[in-house]
Amino acid sequence: MTTDRERFEELFERCYDALMAYAVRRTPSAEDAADVVSDTFTTAWRRIHDLPPGDEARLWLYGTARRVVRNQRRGTRRRLALDERLLDHARVVHQGSRPVVPDGRDDTLVVAMRALSEDDRELLRLVAWEGLDGPQVAAVLGVSANAARVRLHRARVRLRAHLDRAEATQAPPAGGVAAWAGAPPDGSTSDVAPVLRRDRHQEER
Secondary structure (H helix, E strand, C coil), X not given: CCCHHHHXXXXXXXXXXXXXXXXXXXXXXXXXXXXXXXXXXXXHHHCHHHCCCCCHHHHHHHHHHHHHHXXXXXXXXXXXXXXHHHHHHHHHHHHCCCCCCCCCCCCHHHHHHXXXXXXXXXXXXXXXXXXXXXXXXXXXXXXXXXXXXXXXXXXXXXXXXXXXXXXXXXXXXXXXXXXXXXXXXXXXXXXXXXXXXXXXXXXHC
């Protein structure tokens, strides 16, 4: 009979690379990604008896990592808010009260993705980056397959609307979509377009 330790070691060997890729795509540094993976596997060990069998365990890990990333981002936002207040004070002291506006324009897809909610962005990332289908996305999010399908369709519709608005107000600069909302570190975007620009009729089937 397989022991808890043996099951955990098998899970670690089988899912480590996929979980690390998930974390790297959603965190600003290798250190943050490593923390996400560590915390996720720590949770998996504590809850080893709650893990589902087979490939469903990988989806369980994604769902756990998603919560870890959210907690990490909340902490980062609090630190950044403090940094921004300090920076604003420095600007007032050294440059007066006029805001400093950076040069350059964002890529239209970056603008469109930033306009989406974090939930919408995560839905699109699970499909484009992790290659998950509807039922798998549902398992990660802890919702029904139908709810996941509806949410994904609405996220695509909102992205398309934001893209239309962004393209109407600015011409995209050189560089394409590689910077898209934390695009994969290897710069690969060939898998993104087919997922995000699927025919509307196909989405609604």
